[in-house]
Amino acid sequence: xxxxxxxxxxxxxxxxxxxxxxxxxxxxxxxxxxxxxxxxxxxxxxxxxxxxxxxxxxxxxxxxxxxxxxxxxxxxxxxxxxxxxxxxxxxxxxxxxxxxxxxxxxxxxxxxxxxxxxxxxxxxxxxxxxxxxxxxxxxxxxxxxxxxxxxxxxxxxxxxxxxxxxxxxxxxxxxxxxxxxxxxxxxxxxxxxxxxxxxxxxxxxxxxxxxxxxxxxxxxxxxxxxxxxxxxxxxxxxxxxxxxxxxxxxxxxxxxxxxxxxxxxxxxxxxxxxxxxxxxxxxxxxxxxxxxxxxxxxxxxxxxxxxxxxxxxxxxxxxxxxxxxxx
Numbered sequence: 001x002x003x004x005x006x007x008x009x010x011x012x013x014x015x016x017x018x019x020x021x022x023x024x025x026x027x028x029x030x031x032x033x034x035x036x037x038x039x040x041x042x043x044x045x046x047x048x049x050x051x052x053x054x055x056x057x058x059x060x061x062x063x064x065x066x067x068x069x070x071x072x073x074x075x076x077x078x079x080x081x082x083x084x085x086x087x088x089x090x091x092x093x094x095x096x097x098x099x100x101x102x103x104x105x106x107x108x109x110x111x112x113x114x115x116x117x118x119x120x121x122x123x124x125x126x127x128x129x130x131x132x133x134x135x136x137x138x139x140x141x142x143x144x145x146x147x148x149x150x151x152x153x154x155x156x157x158x159x160x161x162x163x164x165x166x167x168x169x170x171x172x173x174x175x176x177x178x179x180x181x182x183x184x185x186x187x188x189x190x191x192x193x194x195x196x197x198x199x200x201x202x203x204x205x206x207x208x209x210x211x212x213x214x215x216x217x218x219x220x221x222x223x224x225x226x227x228x229x230x231x232x233x234x235x236x237x238x239x240x241x242x243x244x245x246x247x248x249x250x251x252x253x254x255x256x257x258x259x260x261x262x263x264x265x266x267x268x269x270x271x272x273x274x275x276x277x278x279x280x281x282x283x284x285x286x287x288x289x290x291x292x293x294x295x296x297x298x299x300x301x302x303x304x305x306x307x308x309x310x311x312x313x314x315x316x317x318x319x320x321x322x323x324x325x326x327x
Contacts, residue, residue, distance in 0.1 A: 033095070033282050034068045036088035038107060040100040042075040043232035047253075051268035052097070055275025074103060076230025077204075078175040081106035089114060095278050097142075100228045101178045104129055108140055115287045117277040118142030120270045122178035123149075124292055133292040141287040142277055144294050145250065145265045151182065151224065152189030154248045154263050157300070158222040159193065160318050161260065161307070162246050167196045169220040169245070171211060171236075173228050174201025182226060205231045212243045225249040225259070233257040237306075246310055255301035255326060260310065265295035299323040 037052065049071075053063055061067040070093060074081035085106040088096055095115045098104040101122045108116060108129060116139055118124060124144055130136035133144075159165050170186055172179045183199055190197040198218050200211035208231050215223060225236060227250035237258040240247045249255075250264035277290060301324040307314050319325055 032066050032068055034070060034091065034093045035278060036070045036091065036093035036096045037072065038081065038084055038088065038096060038098045038103045039071070039073045040076060040081060040098075040103040040228055041232075042073070042230055043234075047268045048099075048271045051271040052275055055272035056278070058272075059275065059279035061275075061279070074106075076173070076228060078102045078106070082109065085110035095281050097274050097278065100176075101127055101129070102173070102176050102228065104140065104142075105177055108138075112139055114139065115281045116140045116142070117274050117281070117287075118144065118292070119274045120145040120265065120267055122146070122176075123181055126181055127177040130292055133294065135288070136290065136292055137288050139287050141290040141292055143270050143273055144292055145267075145270065146294055149185060150250075150264060150298065151186035152192075154224050155186065155189045155193060155195065157261055157263055157318070158224070158246065158248055159195075160315060161312055162222045165195060165221045167198070167218065167220050169212075169215040169218070169223040170197060170199045170226075171208075171223060171229060172199060172201055172226045173230070174203035176226070176228055179226075186224060202229050202231065205235075208236065209239055212239055212245060215245060216243050220245065222246040222248070225254065227251050227254075227264070233259065241306070241309060244310060246307075246312060252299055252301045252324065255303045255306075255324075258303060258306055260303055260306050260312075262299070262301045264298055266297075266299050270295070301326065 056067060063069050070088060070091060072084040074084055081103050089111045095117060096107045097117045097119055098107045099119045104118045104121045121144055124130045125132060129140050168190060172182060187197050198220055202208050202211055223245050225247055233254045234257040246260045248261040249259055251267055252262045255262040300322045302314055302322045303326040304314060305327060
């Protein structure tokens, strides 16, 4: 597979791990800060991990030398996120970096004392994670990916690729505090476009295939996929192709894994910026005083190979707008 890349990154704000995330605590070097990273996705990519490590190196921290990282993955399960957040609190980490809204919410529920840095959480004001973007208050700050606010744009992109689209499906987690906002934003955009929207929750991997089968029965022509399903992107993509369903998601790894398209903020860049928040907090800044950053640049990734497999032709005008084209 060959990629042609023209990337844009955040103005502010698959390849899988070769080994499982650390399952039990290890002793950090004497006097070194310990950071807990609570990942919500079931299979985070190397790119996100390396981006966070690189962000730390940019500020003078080297994992295993003068900083230690407790990596934890909730595998897309909210109950596991709660348990792991409590574990990180018991370990007395200095900062918790939480990926996506469910992980950030789990961390906030577990502690009001340890600083929490959101990595790509959804609308943190609407979900109650912070009081406001400018003045978060409490112990939570970080970065938002405004995923739900781009729902209309993703639907427009699908309409450009799938001629005569009249019925669309939407896969949501079902246990994410952001679910309602995500669905509401998409439903408004669908109604304006005259598209019937069918929504299915996938809180566990076993529910993915039945949801897609129901979409096919409902004559859905394309699917919007929320970023935090408890199923690795590569498995979602395989089932999408089996059911011959064009799809779009937030994360660029979705298209890189074989999905038709992705449109959203670059998660690796968000992780790199999250390291900057960690540095400021370790130097004495209070989360309550650090404004939440929102992305201003977004990446469109198109998988032409997948389009051909689905019998679709990507308009040249859309290819020219893409930041990455996978052929």
